[in-house]
Amino acid sequence: MNKLRTLFHPIFVFVGVQVAWIGLMVIWVYWYFKNNLKLEEFAEKLRPEIFDSEFTWVILLEGSFLMLIILAGVYVIFVYWNKQARLNRLQSNFVSSVSHELKSPLASIQLYLETMKYQKVSSRDAGDFVETMLTDTARLSGLIDNILESSKADPKAMRLQFQPVEIGEFLKEVVEAYKRQFEERNCRLQLDLDGAGVLKVDKRALRMVFNNLIGNALRYSPVGAPLTIEVRNRKKYCDIHFIDQGIGIEKKDQKKVFKKFYRAQNVDTQNIEGAGLGLFISREILKNHKGRLTVESGGRGKGTRFTVSLPR
Amino acid sequence: MRKKKKILVVEDEAHLAKGLKFNLEREGYDIVVVDNGQRALDALAKDNFDLVILDLMLPKLGGLEVARQIRAGDIRFPILMLSAKSTDKDREIGLEAGADDYLTKPFHLPELLLRVKGILRRWEWYRQPVLDHEKFHFDSMWIDFSTGQARGQSGEFYLTTKEAQVMKLLVGKKGAVVSREELLEKVWGYDPDTETRTVDNFVARLRKYFEKKPQKPEFIVTVREKGYQFIAKDSA
Numbered sequence: 001m002n003k004l005r006t007l008f009h010p011i012f013v014f015v016g017v018q019v020a021w022i023g024l025m026v027i028w029v030y031w032y033f034k035n036n037l038k039l040e041e042f043a044e045k046l047r048p049e050i051f052d053s054e055f056t057w058v059i060l061l062e063g064s065f066l067m068l069i070i071l072a073g074v075y076v077i078f079v080y081w082n083k084q085a086r087l088n089r090l091q092s093n094f095v096s097s098v099s100h101e102l103k104s105p106l107a108s109i110q111l112y113l114e115t116m117k118y119q120k121v122s123s124r125d126a127g128d129f130v131e132t133m134l135t136d137t138a139r140l141s142g143l144i145d146n147i148l149e150s151s152k153a154d155p156k157a158m159r160l161q162f163q164p165v166e167i168g169e170f171l172k173e174v175v176e177a178y179k180r181q182f183e184e185r186n187c188r189l190q191l192d193l194d195g196a197g198v199l200k201v202d203k204r205a206l207r208m209v210f211n212n213l214i215g216n217a218l219r220y221s222p223v224g225a226p227l228t229i230e231v232r233n234r235k236k237y238c239d240i241h242f243i244d245q246g247i248g249i250e251k252k253d254q255k256k257v258f259k260k261f262y263r264a265q266n267v268d269t270q271n272i273e274g275a276g277l278g279l280f281i282s283r284e285i286l287k288n289h290k291g292r293l294t295v296e297s298g299g300r301g302k303g304t305r306f307t308v309s310l311p312r
Numbered sequence: 313m314r315k316k317k318k319i320l321v322v323e324d325e326a327h328l329a330k331g332l333k334f335n336l337e338r339e340g341y342d343i344v345v346v347d348n349g350q351r352a353l354d355a356l357a358k359d360n361f362d363l364v365i366l367d368l369m370l371p372k373l374g375g376l377e378v379a380r381q382i383r384a385g386d387i388r389f390p391i392l393m394l395s396a397k398s399t400d401k402d403r404e405i406g407l408e409a410g411a412d413d414y415l416t417k418p419f420h421l422p423e424l425l426l427r428v429k430g431i432l433r434r435w436e437w438y439r440q441p442v443l444d445h446e447k448f449h450f451d452s453m454w455i456d457f458s459t460g461q462a463r464g465q466s467g468e469f470y471l472t473t474k475e476a477q478v479m480k481l482l483v484g485k486k487g488a489v490v491s492r493e494e495l496l497e498k499v500w501g502y503d504p505d506t507e508t509r510t511v512d513n514f515v516a517r518l519r520k521y522f523e524k525k526p527q528k529p530e531f532i533v534t535v536r537e538k539g540y541q542f543i544a545k546d547s548a
Contacts, residue, residue: 099396100396103398103417104325104396104417105327106417106418107328107417107418107419108327110418111328111335112327114422115331115334118421118422119334132331135327136327184326184327185326222371223347
């Protein structure tokens with residue numbers, strides 16, 4: 001079955017069709033020169049008036065031209081077919097990873113609700129469970145925001161509402177929402193807001209960027225690994241660095257991680273959930289702020305530094 | 313006083329792990345939580361557990377690999393897989409890797425607790441010795457219920473957990489008829505997805521191992537409309 005599938009792989013089919021057409025072309029030219037000319041000589045003897053000397057070349061050229069058009073047509077069909085197949089594959093990967101990522105917080109919320117329904121729970125535990133569920137709903141909401149934002153036909157046409165924001169205060173506010181997760185993962189956060197000032201940004205969109213970067217740092221770092229967030233001014237830009245000591249990103253993946261749906265495939269990431277949208281959306285948001293999102297990493301196991309650069 | 317049953321929960325989602333620990337402790341179990349596959353294997357090597365609740369998507373070493381490694385060392389150890397992967401194929405892969413039961417996320421708490429109870433009950437039953445010794449001999453063949461190793465018509469091999477459990481039930485009641493329903497209840501715990509035909513498939517497999525002519529069985533015979541009967545003299 002697998003052998004059969006390999007045989008019908010688009011590339012093999014394409015090469016097969018090309019070879020078949022080239023073969024046909026050769027047969028056509030061969031036939032023309034060998035038989036058709038003889039036939040014409042014979043016909044010319046019988047009815048010389050139907051032939052003129054130009055005519056024979058026109059037929060050869062017409063035939064060749066027709067075959068070239070068919071060849072080009074097959075090529076165009078192949079290119080689109082391949083594109084469609086790639087999109088189908090990406091979409092099915094995306095659906096499977098998104099549904100998987102939605103299920104984890106959902107399972108947690110259901111577990112705590114059913115715990116409160118079926119077990120006797122003290123008011124202290126109940127309060128703790130509600131807090132946990134709220135963190136899970138925030139995670140679900142963040143994921144849904146990412147999906148909605150990425151599904152917009154043209155991310156460049158994002159409607160942003162710019163307003164002056166004190167970036168240090170805003171970062172503190174975003175980080176505060178992660179307090180519980182930092183505790184759970186035993187992650188020490190170092191916030192260095194020396195260069196923070198007022199920037200003109202869209203608060204909702206920038207919150208998504210920060211959430212994606214902090215979320216990634218937590219997800220791709222072992223328990224107990226620290227996270228540093230630094231704000232530094234550089235000429236006309238304000239740089240916000242998110243420095244983790246997680247699994248790192250290999251050189252070959254550093255450009256690709258910003259592509260829609262792309263997820264680095266290796267031993268360290270194979271069991272980590274993700275939809276491959278967060279960094280793509282974050283980069284688009286920053287482009288719309290006339291800013292940049294860049295990544296630096298020493299490679300596997302050497303941590304990662306994401307830098308958000310916003311114009312001052 | 314009866315010792316508390318000890319369960320290892322392998323779950324990297326901190327919230328789920330905490331919720332599972334809370335509920336299972338309320339049911340009277342002793343719970344140890346680890347957040348990756350390697351730590352799970354370390355914990356299992358160090359301590360005695362009665363059950364492992366295993367997530368599939370785990371950092372470092374995935375749940376499937378953990379299950380395979382557990383099975384390589386002990387074919388009987390009970391594993392309950394808990395995963396967000398919910399297709400029939402995922403379930404099949406999980407069960408093939410050695411899970412005794414497979415529950416998809418999100419799950420219902422009462423169902424999880426019942427399944428844990430069911431697995432532990434079956435485990436308890438399986439651990440009781442059939443005979444004075446765990447190795448059962450018949451004809452020129454034998455089955456070692458403690459390791460799952462057996463000698464059949466074509467040499468030595470290992471039975472799967474379920475195959476060993478079916479044989480244990482038949483051998484334990486040798487001479488008497490064991491109904492398909494009893495086999496289902498004891499070995500599969502009446503999983504709603506299991507059909508009585510499953511039992512027939514397992515028996516057909518066991519006949520291939522132990523019978524000279526599987527079409528004309530001498531040891532594992534069918535009693536029409538009743539079930540199966542194991543007929544053999546001990547030769548130990």
